[in-house]
Amino acid sequence: KNGTLILERKIKSFNEEKLKKTIEKEAYKEDTKLNSEQERIKNGIEVSNKRHFLIRGVTGSGKTEIYIQLIKRALENGKGSIFLVPEISLTPQMVKRFKKEFGEEVAILHSRLSNIERAKEWYSIYTGDKRVVLGVRSAIFAPVKNLEYIIVDEEHENSYKQDSTPRYNAKYVAIKKAELENAKVVLGSATPSIESYYYAKKGIFQLFEIDHRYKDAKLPEIEIVDMKEEKDSFFSEKLLEEIRGALLRKEQIILLLNRKGYSTLVQCQECGHMEECEHCSIKLNYYASNNSLKCNYCGISKRFLGHCSKCGSKNISFSGRGVERVEEELRKRFPVNIIRVDGDVSKEKNFYENMYNDFLGGKYDIMIGTQMISRGLHFPNVTLVGVINADTIMSIPDFRSGERTYQMITQVAGRAGRGEKKGKVIIQTYQPENYIIEKIQENSYINFYEKEIEKREILFYPPFSKIINIGISSNEENGLEEYCHLVFKEIEHEKVELYGPMKSLVYKVKGRYRCNIFIKGDRREINEYKIFLENKLKKIENKKYRIVVDVDPINLI
Incomplete structure (x- = not known):
């Protein structure tokens, strides 16, 4: 009798699990209602003869809904898709959404998986059991059957570029993979990279734009605070006032400071x-x-x-001051539940999933963190965003520093007021007159782009040129400078501009002394020069020195 009861329970459990999986698998057939603008973009991508698309939509405009509908239609036609996110912190949010929409069709790929988990997911993709891949940059290499779409969310993010060997940019790999497999690439961002938007304006990518939020939600009000006039170097009076108000209304707050540690x-x-x-x-x-x-x-x-x-x-x-110090000062002022999110506290396997669910569920009142909290997170009860120091990135000597500042602050500002409640953003800066800060307050990507593209053209920086960075390093400082000059002389060419050799901004890393040679030229000239460069470097190879060639570098430090 007991054996019969156990068997009945097992059969019941099996049937319930089978039913659950069936429901999950069929979930993608239940359409989420798109508004007319989203529907226009979705249809435009589906019927277009073009292969490359860029969606520039303000934060909270519903770009994700468009992506999901495209993937659904592809699945119904027996086709697969790859959906890339720039940061593992976004994965729990997207996993929850994708599992709801696509059930067991979804394979998840990111660095926190064990070897066994990763192998299982790759095998399920290879066999065609799973036709939707959600993951970070390495997921671009997943062998999806009958690939229809590659969607690159937050396409402007630097984390799509891998700076260690093998060096690649998942965005450019996506474009090439789409060509090889007859698929379409959809890039999306509220703040596209200058290069991507330029290519879209030139017609290389088909451009779609959304300038208002989903369901006509209001963009947050942005207020700039000049910290030169403040007594407290951590929090302005205005930010403290707004934090108190939000806490009294039982609303949540996100604070950004892009510096790890305490000091x-x-x-x-x-x-x-x-x-x-x-x-x-x-x-x-x-x-x-x-x-x-x-x-x-x-x-x-x-x-x-x-x-x-x-x-x-x-x-x-x-x-x-780093984010730990700001957290300490914050706790002195507000006896509420605070969670810190940075690269050092997030190393536990399930940290991001727990963080996302806990903050979404209201366990914490304030989230303070580095740039990883600026990307794509959706918390409807967040009404206030504070940027503690907007100047930390602008001071970096890199032609992209202005672009990165604009993108990071605009993205984190977009976390405010995504639900029915109105949002507000306080940006603390010592440079309120800087044009980047002014354009952020105007909430005008177009105006920022026009200013930035004008500078790029004058200085002959991408997208008007292509660049190569040659890094030369050695465990011994003696002889490095002489070898760098030898390399420079050997690789000189009349068709490209060479700068250097120069010491890296951080001269010594992991015991190796580093120098750089910077090369700039137009696309055709650089492509021809790469063959010349490869041959020359082979001839002057020296085991004492390591040479790394980085085409289209993101990090020039």
């Missing part, structure tokens, strides 16, 4: 010594959460003993 500079007040990495020419960051000094380049970490490592004095100053 970016630890200095002895007696002898002046600053704690520096032994392997990199960079100062160590102090992390109060585990009382350690850490290098953000090589990752080396050591316990902070509370005194100067040179003279032993305990008279230590901590300057250059």
Whole structure:
């Protein structure tokens, strides 16, 4: 009798699981209602003879709904799709949505999977059991059967470029893969890269634009605070006032500071010594959460003993505030539930999933974090976004620093007011007159683009040129400069511009001294030059020196 009952339970459980999977598998047939603008874009992509598309839609405009409908139609026609997100922090949100829409058809690929989990997902894609792939940049190589769409969400993000060998940009791989497999590429962003928008304006990509939010939700009001006039270097009076108001209304808050750790500079007040990495020419960051000094380049970490490592004095100053320090100051002022999100607290396997669900469920009142919280997260109860220091990226000596500042702040501002409640954004800066800050407040990507593209054309930077960065490094500093000059002389060519050799901004990383040669030319000339360059570098190869050629580099530091 007991055996019969156990068997009946097993059969019932099996049938329930089978029914659940059937329902999940059929879920993509239940259409989400698109508005007329979304429907126009979806239909335009489906019927177009073009292969490359760019959707520029303001934050909260419903771009994801368009992507999902495209994938649904592809599935109904027996076709597959790849959906790329730039950051693993976005995966839990998208997994929840994609599982709801597509059930067991979805394969998830990201770096937090175990080897067994990854192998299972790849096998299910290879056999055709799963025809929708959701993942970060490496997911672009998934062997999806009958590929119809490759969708690159937040296409402007630098994390699509892999800076270690093999170097590739998932966005450009997507374009090539689409050509090889007769598929379509859909790029989407509220703040497209300057290059992508330029190609769209030139007709290379088919452009679709959405300038208002889904269901006519209002874009957040943006207010700029000049920190030169504030007494408190952490929080302006205006930001504190808005935080109090939001908490009293039981609304949630997101605060952005793109600096990890507690302090970016630890200095002895007696002898002046600053704690520096032994392997990199960079100062160590102090992390109060585990009382350690850490290098953000090589990752080396050591316990902070509370005194100067040179003279032993305990008279230590901590300057250059990081996100941990701001969290500490915030807790002094507001006795509420606060969660910090940065690269150091997010190493646990299920951190992002727990963070997303907990904040969405109201467990925390305030989220404070680095740039990873600026991307694509949807929390309907967030009505206030504060940018603690808008100047941290603008000071980086890189021709893309203005673009990155605009993108990051605009994206995090877009987390406010995504539900029915009105949103507000407070941007703290010491440069309120800077044109980037002005364009952010205007909420005008077009005006920013026009200003930026004018500068790029004058200076002959991408998209008007293509660039190559040659990195030369060695464990020994002696002889490096001479070898770099030899390389420079050998690879000179009248059709391209060469600059350098010059020391890298961070000269020593992981025990290797680094120099760069920067090359610039138009597309045709650079493509011809690459063959010449490859042959020349083979002839002057020296095992003492490592040469890395990075075409279309993102990181020039």
